[in-house]
Structure formats: C-alpha cells, structure tokens
Amino acid sequence: MQPCQVRSTGSSAADPRYTFHSIEPLPHLPNPSSARDLLTKLANDPAIRHVMNKHQFSVGVLTELAPHEQPHLLGLNVNAGQAIKLRLRTDRYDGFRTYKEVRRVLCHELTHNVWGDHDNNFKELNSTLNKEVAEFERAQAAGTHYLGSAGFDAPQSALEAEAQAYVLGGSRVLGGASTSSATDSPEERRRKVLEATMNRLRKEEQELEDRCGTSAPEQ
Known part of the structure; x- marks a missing residue:
C-alpha cells in the first residue's frame, strides 16, 4: 500500500514545511481504511496544524502502532520527527481509541521533536x-x-x-x-x-x- 499524502486544509499563511508529509496506516491490521481516516483527521486537525506551524514542527510519516506488537506503548517518536507512531486501536482490535485520547498522545509525541527525555x-x-x-x-x-x-x-x-x-x-x-x-x-x-x-x-x-x-x- 502506498503512503497517503496529506492534503492541507489550513490557512494560506501556514508554511507547508511544517506538517505531516505522509500518513501510513498498517495494511496488515483490520480495517486499514478507518485507520487512514483517523490519521488523516489528526494530520488535518486545525488546532494541530496551528501548533505545528507555530512551533515549526515537521514530521515525515504519521503512522500507527499495532497493539499486539508493542502492547505497552501509546506513542513513539522516531528520530525527532522522522516518524510518529500512535496507538489507534483498542487491545482487542474491536474499535478505535477516542479521538481526543489519541490527539493528546500526538501532542506528547510532537514535543519529542524538540526534547527527548521527559524532563x-x-x-x-x-x-x-x-x-x-x-x-x-x-x-x-x-x-x-x-x-x-x-x-x-x-x-x-x-x-x-x-x-x-x-x-x-x-x-x-x-x-x-x-x-x-x-x-x-x-x-x-x-x-x-x-x-x-x-x-x-x-x-x-x-x-x-x-x-x-x-x-x-x-x-
């Protein structure tokens, strides 16, 4: 599956450098189209785009974490913004976590673009x-x-x-x-x-x- 390019829905004043440059749901997990929709909603969230532009955050890939592969993790930032991985799904794969929960994890991982340790x-x-x-x-x-x-x-x-x-x-x-x-x-x-x-x-x-x-x- 080819990565989906994020379409900008922000204001014309937003700098196109400060965005998620692609999104990649995991094709081997159930219902990847719904995962893609959730990732796209996060990437185009006006409030998220606002803070990314304000703080000059750039993320190469926004993708998801598989619960069975890393069950203890809710989020991961790879190499200060090369990729951000988020837990989208419930443990039983019978649905998705709430949008605001996932978005708060996203804010946490965006902070790791600047600071590595939780200091x-x-x-x-x-x-x-x-x-x-x-x-x-x-x-x-x-x-x-x-x-x-x-x-x-x-x-x-x-x-x-x-x-x-x-x-x-x-x-x-x-x-x-x-x-x-x-x-x-x-x-x-x-x-x-x-x-x-x-x-x-x-x-x-x-x-x-x-x-x-x-x-x-x-x-």
Missing part, C-alpha cells in the same frame, strides 16, 4: 502545546482571537494555563465525584474545577510518559 523542558513544552490546542479550539468556537481568563487568576505555569483553557473550553469531565459544596462561592467552585482538571491532566500525562517509547538518543 522539565519537555513537560513545559508539552503542557504548552496542549494549552494552545485547547485555546485554539475555544477561540475558533467563539469566533474570536481573544482568550481571557474569565475570573481565574493569571496562570503560574503552562500546566495551569492548559487546565484553564480546558475548563473555559468546556472540557470539564473530571472523573470521580465533585468536590464542590453547596455553600461554595462561584469563585471557589471555579477554583475546585481548575484544581481537579490539573490533577486529571497530571495523571494523564504520567500515563503517557510511562507508555511512551521515545527517549533521548545515547550520547
């Missing part, structure tokens, strides 16, 4: 990419380029800014019971939602680090 430099940039994706979608939905804090204090870190962007963008599915009380003020409820979102993002990112096959090259 503080990596964490800061990765958090920034996720924040920018969330802010881009929020601005696009609102039809505006202004991204206010809506009652939150100025963020002290990229992670806090990312969490604010998720909360303000409506991504409030936190898991578990709410910690808010009926006596809480609106400001206290907002802060508890923000704290819960930050905790969830930290847990998600730790899982991604544990299940990422990318590391800095040997010196």
Whole structure:
C-alpha cells in the first residue's frame, strides 16, 4: 500500500514545511481504511496544524502502532520527527481509541521533536502545546482571537494555563465525584474545577510518559 499524502486544509499563511508529509496506516491490521481516516483527521486537525506551524514542527510519516506488537506503548517518536507512531486501536482490535485520547498522545509525541527525555523542558513544552490546542479550539468556537481568563487568576505555569483553557473550553469531565459544596462561592467552585482538571491532566500525562517509547538518543 502506498503512503497517503496529506492534503492541507489550513490557512494560506501556514508554511507547508511544517506538517505531516505522509500518513501510513498498517495494511496488515483490520480495517486499514478507518485507520487512514483517523490519521488523516489528526494530520488535518486545525488546532494541530496551528501548533505545528507555530512551533515549526515537521514530521515525515504519521503512522500507527499495532497493539499486539508493542502492547505497552501509546506513542513513539522516531528520530525527532522522522516518524510518529500512535496507538489507534483498542487491545482487542474491536474499535478505535477516542479521538481526543489519541490527539493528546500526538501532542506528547510532537514535543519529542524538540526534547527527548521527559524532563522539565519537555513537560513545559508539552503542557504548552496542549494549552494552545485547547485555546485554539475555544477561540475558533467563539469566533474570536481573544482568550481571557474569565475570573481565574493569571496562570503560574503552562500546566495551569492548559487546565484553564480546558475548563473555559468546556472540557470539564473530571472523573470521580465533585468536590464542590453547596455553600461554595462561584469563585471557589471555579477554583475546585481548575484544581481537579490539573490533577486529571497530571495523571494523564504520567500515563503517557510511562507508555511512551521515545527517549533521548545515547550520547
């Protein structure tokens, strides 16, 4: 099967160098056409294209990981962007993982274009990419380029800014019971939602680090 060239759907201002230059589903896995559709959606995602252009990311091949071949991995970046491999499928091959889960792994692997180890430099940039994706979608939905804090204090870190962007963008599915009380003020409820979102993002990112096959090259 020949690799599929990615067709640009971004703005005319986007630099064609900063993109996924081809996509390659694995033809030996079930339903490769659906895998190709998911990879194409990721490659043409306006928010992903926005951060790739902003940070000058170029990826040679966007492809998938076979669960049975590398069951412990969710993502892998080969040679700082030569290829990015993503786990698209469920363990039983009876479907695909949710789009937002896979896209978050993609942001993680894009960060490895710059930083190999999961150090503080990596964490800061990765958090920034996720924040920018969330802010881009929020601005696009609102039809505006202004991204206010809506009652939150100025963020002290990229992670806090990312969490604010998720909360303000409506991504409030936190898991578990709410910690808010009926006596809480609106400001206290907002802060508890923000704290819960930050905790969830930290847990998600730790899982991604544990299940990422990318590391800095040997010196």
